[in-house]
Amino acid sequence: MKLFKSSLSALRVISLLTLVWTLSLPSLARAQDPIRIAFIDPQSGTFAATGETGYLQLKFAADYFFNEKGGVLGGRQIEVIALDNKNSAADSQQQLRRAISEGIQIVYSGNGSAVASALSTAIERHNRRNPEQRVIFMNYAAVDPILTGADCSFWHFRFDSHSDTKMDVMTSHIATKADISKVYIIGQDYSFGKAVGDAAISMLAAKRPDIEVVGNELHPIGQVKDFTPYVTKIVASGADAIITGNWGGDMVALGRAIADAGLDVPIYTFYAAYDGITATLGEAGKNRIRLVHNDFANPVTSEERIAFTRAFKAKYPHKDLTQPRLATSLQMLVNAMEETGGTDPFQLALAMEDMRVTNMIGDEVWMRGEDHQSFQPLFVSVHTDENVVFDADNSGFGLVTEFRVPTQDTITESSCKMNRPQQ
């Protein structure tokens, strides 16, 4: 009887919540309504920090470049709405449905290729079935090559270089280091982690056949409490360099375990900076951790970029500008809007194909029409506290660029057979 009573009151709460939700449903979009962007990324759980920083940066870029200068398309504001996907593919699809039901036609996402792949597939299907309410997908960080390769989609645009390209840069850098002879690869157990491992093995074999891959380990993503057991294996293998695609909490924990074990070998990474990672690695990672990325680090020479970074830091003192490519992607999107005079995703997608924009540091970013993969210079940077003007996590430590790869050296063949929709 007691149970019955409590479930009755639960029912009451649920119906009340439903009522509130229904009342808060937005009305249909009007001409001067804001242009709304759904930002579907983790806002809770192991990867919350990464998702939150991305959201704040996109929101800030929208305000800084467009909203404060009178908006776009004759005065419309850009509004970014964060939807928490808990880094799960299922939750992402649910949030996508929610965004669509609220009439949003632009979706941003980036953290996790499993999520991006689910979103890309869901959007492709949705757009086929609902040609009057299509959605465009701006992928700012998920780097599994397959997303612009075998699984490419007309609606999907990627603003980060994919992991094969980055791995190409990384292995070229490793190939120049004569003292590296044994490499250990460790990654998260999903499509991206596997892609990193496979690419590293084949590229090292081509560039430095004498380098031995002494380990290729996959661990569950976001589940490992303590990486010490893995580090034990790395030490035992005699590796003199480590390659990892880990990001978020998995990168911090791995870096810390390596430092605690006193293992002094270079660590080649894609994501070992910002969101608490730099501060946590601190002195232990100095001159040891290298990143391959497309966001220029210290020394920053571009006035525009310095002003943007300062403004961002003034508003969010505890955050860093980790992904300036979010601003680049927004620039392309707005260019496409102004060019087509509207926000129709089909027209936007056509307009962004083969678009070239100059990013804040003066490099040209090219969105290849064939597979919707962007190309831009790539950098290899080192984690240090010397010559760091713009540090990360307010820790005094940051990234200093050692090596720059120009755009033309990062261009790879497209393997995409795109299914191009008609009008």
Add this chain to the structure above:
Amino acid sequence: MIEVLIFATLNGLVTGLLLFMLASGLTLIFSMMGVLNFAHASFYMLGAYFAYSISLYLGFWPALIVAPVLVGLLGALIERYGLRRVHKSGHVAELIFTFGLAFLIEEAVQFFWGRATKDYRSPDLLDFPLFTLFGQNFPAYKAFMIFISIAIFIGLYFVLTRTRIGIIIQAAITHPHTVANLGHNVPLIFMAVFGVGTGLAGLAGVIAGPVLTTFPGMAMVLGSIVFVIVVIGGLGSLAGALVASLLIGLLQSYAIASDVGMPDLLAWLGISFERDHPLNDIWRLTLPQVAPILPYLLLVLVLIFRPSGLFGKRES
């Protein structure tokens, strides 16, 4: 090989004993309330964050004492003004209450401390390698973790079995009405047990924070595994919790350290598959890859063959 074995054992001990600190409090609360406290790992997270904030001003050592006490007090208050009221509505309501509490605490942590990883460090005093074996350091801090965990086990065991308070607590868990009739304040005992249990979780957070990193997802990573331990060890059994914690810590550690997997099994059986076989992912599976799900496998096996757990006294 031997160095992997030694370090795998040490790693397993550290993880296992850390899990025990969480499981010991949870198992006490479990036997008291009759339901799982879903928010238990959240108190562990609170411990780490409290200690981080306190250590910024007072240093690590005061935080080691103050943070668990604060967490324990918070736990006691939640029991007194939250759980005790909900208790009247039965187990389902209690379960949902703790479930909601876990979300609430995670949101609160994100609200006050943000979502980024906190730079919570082990004290300088323990910031040296205790010994170096085969080129790998064993940090003194980890030895300290082992020491604290064992001290807690001994202390709890002593209090529960050798003191008057322990006898009253044990009696209150199994026969609350009889104990109340004897003139003891049973609700107060429950509040104290809940406070001590959550305080222990807080202590685990204080000492685990610097090693396992302090971030808002830390409760989620550890949460489910602690329930597994409590069930495997047997409800309400402290010794069971210790054995199950060590078992799971070592099991995971050895599985990760091992290098065997399906390819070895298939090679041994003399079977081979093409790389593009539809079940390719299964044929490539290795033991280290599945290490984190082994505890759950163990849970299923224990539930099938010994439903009361390894040291469980009662059938539930």
